[in-house]
Amino acid sequence: MLETLFSSQQEKQRHSTLGDSSRTQGNHNRDKPTDEKDAHHPHQYAARTASKSPTQSDRAGRATVQLWRPEEQLAETVSKTALLTEGSRGLHGGKENEAFLPKQEHHERRRDIDVQARRVTTIIKNIERAVHRYDVAQVGIQWQKYQQTLAQVELDQQSEEAIYTHFLAAYCALSRQEQAVTVWNHMVDANIMPNERHWNAMLKGCFKAQDVTSLQEVWSNMIASGMKPDTVLWTTYIHGLIVCGKWQRGLQLLDELGAKWTAARKRQSNPKDVASAAMEGQPLSTEYDPSKPSLAPVQAALTGLTAIQHHELCPPILDWAKSHSLALTTEIFNILLRPAVRSGDPKQVARIFSLMKTNVCVADEVTYTILLNGHISSTNSNFALLSFKEQQDSILRILDDMTANGISMDRRTYSSILQGLLRSQPNDNETPSIYNGNKNNAAQAILQHMSRNNVTPDSYMYHILVIHYFSLSPPDLAAIDNLWARIKMERPSLQSIFYEKMVEGYARVGAVEKMLFFLRKIAREGKSPRWRCLVDVLNTLIAEGEWGLLRELVADVEDSKEGLMRYADGNIPGMWKAEFWETVRRVRGRI
Numbered sequence: 013m014l015e016t017l018f019s020s021q022q023e024k025q026r027h028s029t030l031g032d033s034s035r036t037q038g039n040h041n042r043d044k045p046t047d048e049k050d051a052h053h054p055h056q057y058a059a060r061t062a063s064k065s066p067t068q069s070d071r072a073g074r075a076t077v078q079l080w081r082p083e084e085q086l087a088e089t090v091s092k093t094a095l096l097t098e099g100s101r102g103l104h105g106g107k108e109n110e111a112f113l114p115k116q117e118h119h120e121r122r123r124d125i126d127v128q129a130r131r132v133t134t135i136i137k138n139i140e141r142a143v144h145r146y147d148v149a150q151v152g153i154q155w156q157k158y159q160q161t162l163a164q165v166e167l168d169q170q171s172e173e174a175i176y177t178h179f180l181a182a183y184c185a186l187s188r189q190e191q192a193v194t195v196w197n198h199m200v201d202a203n204i205m206p207n208e209r210h211w212n213a214m215l216k217g218c219f220k221a222q223d224v225t226s227l228q229e230v231w232s233n234m235i236a237s238g239m240k241p242d243t244v245l246w247t248t249y250i251h252g253l254i255v256c257g258k259w260q261r262g263l264q265l266l267d268e269l270g271a272k273w274t275a276a277r278k279r280q281s282n283p284k285d286v287a288s289a290a291m292e293g294q295p296l297s298t299e300y301d302p303s304k305p306s307l308a309p310v311q312a313a314l315t316g317l318t319a320i321q322h323h324e325l326c327p328p329i330l331d332w333a334k335s336h337s338l339a340l341t342t343e344i345f346n347i348l349l350r351p352a353v354r355s356g357d358p359k360q361v362a363r364i365f366s367l368m369k370t371n372v373c374v375a376d377e378v379t380y381t382i383l384l385n386g387h388i389s390s391t392n393s394n395f396a397l398l399s400f401k402e403q404q405d406s407i408l409r410i411l412d413d414m415t416a417n418g419i420s421m422d423r424r425t426y427s428s429i430l431q432g433l434l435r436s437q438p439n440d441n442e443t444p445s446i447y448n449g450n451k452n453n454a455a456q457a458i459l460q461h462m463s464r465n466n467v468t469p470d471s472y473m474y475h476i477l478v479i480h481y482f483s484l485s486p487p488d489l490a491a492i493d494n495l496w497a498r499i500k501m502e503r504p505s506l507q508s509i510f511y512e513k514m515v516e517g518y519a520r521v522g523a524v525e526k527m528l529f530f531l532r533k534i535a536r537e538g539k540s541p542r543w544r545c546l547v548d549v550l551n552t553l554i555a556e557g558e559w560g561l562l563r564e565l566v567a568d569v570e571d572s573k574e575g576l577m578r579y580a581d582g583n584i585p586g587m588w589k590a591e592f593w594e595t596v597r598r599v600r601g602r603i
Contacts, residue, residue, distance in 0.1 A: 131161065132171045138587050139178045143185055150587070151182050152191070172204060177213045184217025189226060192217075211239060212248050219252030227252050243304065247312045254316030263325070266313055270336055273305045305336050307344065314347045323351060330367075342373045346382060353386030356393070361386075377425045380414050381432035388433075388450040395450055403450070407457035415465075426462055427473050430455060434480040451480070452491060471507045474499060478510065482517035489521070508539035515541065519548040524556055531576070540580035543588035550595055563603040566596055 135158055142150035158175060161167070167175075176199045183192040192214065199206070211234045218227035231249050234241065241249070246269050253262035310333045317325050326348055333340060345368045352360040368375070387410065388395045388403075395403060411429075415421055433454055455477065462469065477495055481488045492514075499506070511534045518527035531549060534541045546569065553562040568575040569592075 129171075131165075132167065132175060135161070135175055136178050139182050141587075143182045146186065148186050148188060151179070151186065151188075153587075155179060155191075155195070169204065172199075172202065173207070173209065176204065177209050180210055181213035181217040184214045184223075184226065184230075185220040186217075187221045187223055187226075206237070206239075208239070208242060208245060212245055215245070215248045215252055219248075219256055222256055224253065224256035224258055227256060243306045243308050247306075247308045250309055251312035251316045254313060255319050257320070259317065259320065259322060259325070262313065262316065263329075266309055266329075266332065269309060270332065273336055305338055307333065307338055307341065310338065311344060311347065314344065318347060318351050323348075340367075340371045340373065342368065342376050342379065345371075345373055346376075346378050349379065350382050353382050353390060356386070356390040358392065375417060375419075377414070377419060377428045378432070380410060380419070381429045384410055384429065384433055384454065388454050400453055403453045404457040404460065407454050408461055411458070411461045421461075421465055421467065423467060423470050423473070426458060426467060427470075427476070430458055430473060431476050433458070434476060452488065455480070468502060468504060470504060471510050474504070474506065475510050475513060478513045478517065482513070482520065487517065487521055489523075492517070506537075508534050508537055508541070511537070512541055512545045515545050516548045519552040522552060522556055524552065524558060524561070527552060528561070535576050535578075538579060540577045543592055546576075547588050547592050547595070550592060554595075554599060559603055562599070566603065 135154060138154050139151060142148075142154065158179075176195060179195045180192055183189070183195060196206070196210075199210070211230065214230045215227060218224075218230055227249070234245070246265070250262045250265050250269075253259065253265065310329060313329050314326055317323065317329070330340060330344070333344075345364055349361065349364050352364060365375075384407065387393055387406065395406065398406065411421070414425075419425060434451055459469065474495065478492065481491045481495070496514075511530045514530040515527055515534070518524075518530065527549060531541060531545075546565075549565065550562070553559075553565065569577055572578060
């Protein structure tokens with residue numbers, strides 16, 4: 013299926029250089045192809061549509077240098093991009109400049125841009141949730157909603173590229189290659205040329221699905237299209253091959269990448285090659301250096317090898333890195349340290365620390381988090397046999413050692429340690445109850461150490477603790493009560509997400525009064541709860557038969573002026589919002 017997916021990138025660029033007469037159509041033509049043959053052969057149509065826009069070759073060029081933003085920054089990025097686009101129309105589009113718009117119109121335009129940013133973020137989050145649940149149908153629903161969105165509003169190019177990237181990754185991760193083809197062709201028909209992010213998304217999706225055949229087909233088609241893989245693409249492909257069991261081929265590609273680096277360095281140091289490239293008018297780096305030496309492929313290989321339990325192959329990877337003059341970092345050794353600590357192999361741990369010292373690498377907070385996890389969970393550790401005070405003292409000694417080694421013990425460091433500690437998993441031979449008790453004692457020791465150093469927990473740390481306590485089986489309600497008592501005494505500034513986690517946690521255990529207490533706290537903080545949180549509340553009230561409270565909840569949500577959702581934007585669609593009102597519709601007769 014995937015071998016018929018992609019047309020040549022070079023062919024598209026050749027078509028984009030046609031005469032001006034072929035460049036008179038709009039940038040964003042989404043009309044269906046008029047030729048039935050084109051409709052059945054998307055590659056030919058994709059190549060032809062590359063000539064529709066006078067700026068298409070420029071757009072494709074810009075796409076290859078845009079940096080991928082983290083998902084949490086997407087809304088801000090989309091908002092800024094759209095605002096710049098709107099503001100430039102007064103200079104280039106014949107409309108008044110936004111700086112001179114009436115204040116009310118300026119605010120309305122700003123609001124529309126913010127709505128678009130939230131709309132895009134909602135679509136992407138819904139895609140990610142569906143993939144996490146392996147819900148193919150829900151990804152299809154999001155695709156249909158995206159088509160409806162395109163029919164209603166015009167999104168900026170960066171937003172569209174991000175959404176297409178997530179859909180490609182989703183369908184590849186769910187082993188739905190036909191749907192991935194549909195997304196790809198739709199993207200090309202929209203005059204958005206494939207770039208590194210789209211290829212990387214599909215490579216990641218394929219190895220997440222453990223589909224090594226499709227992984228190799230995507231790589232082959234990418235090379236055939238004329239796309240020159242950068243370090244990110246090489247890294248993803250090498251890691252994917254290794255975790256899919258083709259580790260021999262993955263390591264072979266690592267050697268091939270090293271050979272390219274070596275050839276590039278030799279040619280760059282050869283005066284004849286430099287002069288030849290200059291005469292041809294091409295930068296030598298573009299001609300000979302497809303990917304600069306980097307530790308990223310080394311990290312990818314080590315992570316993959318440890319994931320498939322081939323630890324014996326890791327030392328040669330370190331030698332390979334040194335042969336290419338790559339300085340090893342603490343992050344590299346942390347990758348090796350984690351499995352050694354979990355397996356309870358003190359000799360291997362000692363060897364890794366010896367290598368760190370040889371390579372002038374010092375332990376960081378991640379290193380100590382790994383050691384803390386090993387201390388409370390390793391098969392060779394006697395942590396579970398210690399008394400509560402002895403457990404806390406042992407944790408405090410490790411934290412004091414961090415301070416002695418120059419690691420700044422601030423909120424960020426404590427948060428990193430606490431998160432790594434509480435999100436770790438027990439060993440196979442360790443009962444969850446003992447392990448969770450150990451983690452709770454360790455968490456108390458960390459909070460004690462913070463208090464001793466006059467560092468107060470922030471909202472994020474309380475958030476981590478709440479999630480942990482509610483995730484236990486059964487949930488540690490006493491620890492949650494103690495945590496809330498501490499919060500009331502310290503009075504930290506809490507974010508609405510903390511209250512939502514309290515609501516969702518109490519909803520799962522059927523504690524109606526406490527659930528509603530924290531739901532009201534969200535509104536008192538000047539925020540509105542997310543629809544997912546409201547769905548949990550709604551289902552709990554139904555399960556507990558609290559029809560009177562359910563009636564009050566629905567009335568409160570429907571009151572857009574004084575109710576729970578008065579701070580929310582009611583125009584933003586979403587899966588959880590639809591589920592809330594669908595549930596209300598089903599039980600409306602009982603309330």
